[in-house]
Amino acid sequence: METGRGSKVKKFKPFLLLIFVLLFLFVLYKLLYRDLSRPNVEFIPEMVHSMAYDSFSPNSNFPDGKTLQEPVKGTIVRGLFPEYSEGSLTEETAGKILVNPLQPDKSVLSRGEIIYRNFCVICHGETGMGDGSVIKKGVPPPPSLKTEKVRLMPDGRIYFIITNGRGNMASYRSQISRADIWRSILFIRTLGE
Numbered sequence: 001m002e003t004g005r006g007s008k009v010k011k012f013k014p015f016l017l018l019i020f021v022l023l024f025l026f027v028l029y030k031l032l033y034r035d036l037s038r039p040n041v042e043f044i045p046e047m048v049h050s051m052a053y054d055s056f057s058p059n060s061n062f063p064d065g066k067t068l069q070e071p072v073k074g075t076i077v078r079g080l081f082p083e084y085s086e087g088s089l090t091e092e093t094a095g096k097i098l099v100n101p102l103q104p105d106k107s108v109l110s111r112g113e114i115i116y117r118n119f120c121v122i123c124h125g126e127t128g129m130g131d132g133s134v135i136k137k138g139v140p141p142p143p144s145l146k147t148e149k150v151r152l153m154p155d156g157r158i159y160f161i162i163t164n165g166r167g168n169m170a171s172y173r174s175q176i177s178r179a180d181i182w183r184s185i186l187f188i189r190t191l192g193e
C-alpha cells in the first residue's frame, strides 16, 4: 500500500552506523599508533626546510658577492687571548706592550711544565741549560734560559719569540695555544729551581 510523504520516517540504517564506527576506530588507531620516529607529512615543504644559501654559494645580497662573510676585523674567539698579527709588533715592542694575563699559580705552572716538556725540552734541556737530547745528535745548542738576559726579558718578548720563532727555533704559533704559551713562559722562569 502506498504511503504518504509524511509517513517517510527515517529508518535506522545499521550499515551507516557501522561506517561511522569503523571511521572513528580508524582515526583513533591513526592517532594512537603513530610511528613517532618518522616525520609527519609535510604540506608546505618550503616552509619546513628554509631555502638557505650554501656557505660557498654566490650571494648577490652582499657587496663581495659571497654567502660566507668574513668575521669583523679584530674578532677573536671567545675565551682566547688576543692574537697579535704578524708584522704589527717587533720583539722589542712586544716586550713593552704584551702583558702575561696569567699568574704563576700551581695549575698554570703544571700546565706550563707539560708544554715545556712536549715542545721545548728536546732543545733547551731539562733545566733550561740548552743541552736537550737533539743537541747530542749535532743540532747547534740554543742559549741557556737561565741567563740574566732571559731573566730580565719581559714575558711579552718571550711570547713574541715563541709565536714567531727565532733563528733555529721554529714558530709555535700554530701548535701551542696562546694561553699555553703564556703558561710555558711562567714555567721557564722556575726552571732549575
Ligand code: HEC
Pocket: 115, 116, 119, 120, 121, 122, 123, 124, 140, 141, 142, 143, 144, 145, 149, 150, 158, 161, 162, 166, 167, 168, 169, 170, 172, 184, 185, 188
Ligand atoms: C729546535 C730547538 C728548539 C726548540 C724546540 C725550542 N727552542 Fe727556544 N731557542 C732555540 C734556539 C736555537 C734559540 C736561539 C735563537 C737565536 O737567537 O738564534 C732559542 C731561543 C729561545 C729563547 C730566547 C733566549 C735568548 O737568550 O734570547 C727563549 C726564551 C726560548 N728559546 C724559549 C723556548 C720555549 C719556551 C720553547 C718551547 C715552546 C722553545 N724555546 C723551543 C731552539 C729551540
